[in-house]
Amino acid sequence: MCYILVPMRLAGLFLIFGAYLLAQPPIPHYDVHRATSPILVDGKPDDKAWGAAGRLELIFPWEAQTGAKQKTTARLLWDDDNLYVSYECEDTDIVAQYAEHDDPTYKDDAVEIFINPRPSQTGVYIGLEMNVLAVLYDYVMYDSKNLFKQFDLRGVKLATHIEGTLNARGDKDKGWSLEVAIPWSNFDALAKRPIPGTVWSANINRWDGVEPNRRMSNWSDPVQPNPNPHVPSRFGQLMFVQ
Numbered sequence: 001m002c003y004i005l006v007p008m009r010l011a012g013l014f015l016i017f018g019a020y021l022l023a024q025p026p027i028p029h030y031d032v033h034r035a036t037s038p039i040l041v042d043g044k045p046d047d048k049a050w051g052a053a054g055r056l057e058l059i060f061p062w063e064a065q066t067g068a069k070q071k072t073t074a075r076l077l078w079d080d081d082n083l084y085v086s087y088e089c090e091d092t093d094i095v096a097q098y099a100e101h102d103d104p105t106y107k108d109d110a111v112e113i114f115i116n117p118r119p120s121q122t123g124v125y126i127g128l129e130m131n132v133l134a135v136l137y138d139y140v141m142y143d144s145k146n147l148f149k150q151f152d153l154r155g156v157k158l159a160t161h162i163e164g165t166l167n168a169r170g171d172k173d174k175g176w177s178l179e180v181a182i183p184w185s186n187f188d189a190l191a192k193r194p195i196p197g198t199v200w201s202a203n204i205n206r207w208d209g210v211e212p213n214r215r216m217s218n219w220s221d222p223v224q225p226n227p228n229p230h231v232p233s234r235f236g237q238l239m240f241v242q
């Protein structure tokens with residue numbers, strides 16, 4: 001009897017696991033184009049080069065969150081020196097408190113990028129969490145639970161631009177934008193510098209609002225029961241192209 005039951009149980013497990021895999025939303029893909037002209041990192045992604053970059057839009061995976069669903073788009077570019085990321089955030093109430101490097105900027109209005117330069121592994125990636133005051137919280141994440149904030153990226157340029165009034169709660173703001181340039185040398189321990197065709201993985205996130213009404217949005221759905229973006233197996237694909 002056991003000889004029949006065991007294969008039946010195994011078949012059942014495969015069916016359940018297969019259904020689970022099918023239920024996962026697809027991993028998004030983004031072509032990172034080369035910047036064909038200089039980018040001035042002033043927080044305003046209106047440089048000519050940005051015109052060639054596709055625009056990705058963040059989604060809202062957790063319906064139970066009570067913060068407003070405010071639109072965020074992001075674009076990426078690269079050149080010989082840097083990876084460039086820009087964010088444009090619609091926001092009717094722009095709020096931030098943290099002003100020192102490596103402060104918990106994710107508690108403010110903030111955007112993030114988690115970068116895995118070697119997608120064949122998911123143990124290590126580099127996180128940047130940047131608030132509307134252009135304060136950077138940067139770290140190495142190990143096994144999605146050990147966060148080394150003592151790690152500091154070198155040579156990052158970061159700026160924001162606000163259309164509205166920071167920390168004035170009674171009025172209605174329009175939004176804010178952010179530009180960051182990250183030198184390739186920061187990733188040398190993990191991967192060779194990208195060439196056309198190289199694929200890295202990343203997730204792009206936003207924390208928005210003030211407790212108790214906060215909301216997280218993401219490029220790739222981390223598929224977690226509660227808001228948690230630290231799932232490198234769910235990062236989207238960044239393909240570097242000419």
Ligand SMILES: [Ca+2]
Nearest residue numbers: 040042044045
């Ligand atoms: Ca600019």
Ligand SMILES: [Ca+2]
Nearest residue numbers: 138149151152
């Ligand atoms: Ca740090």
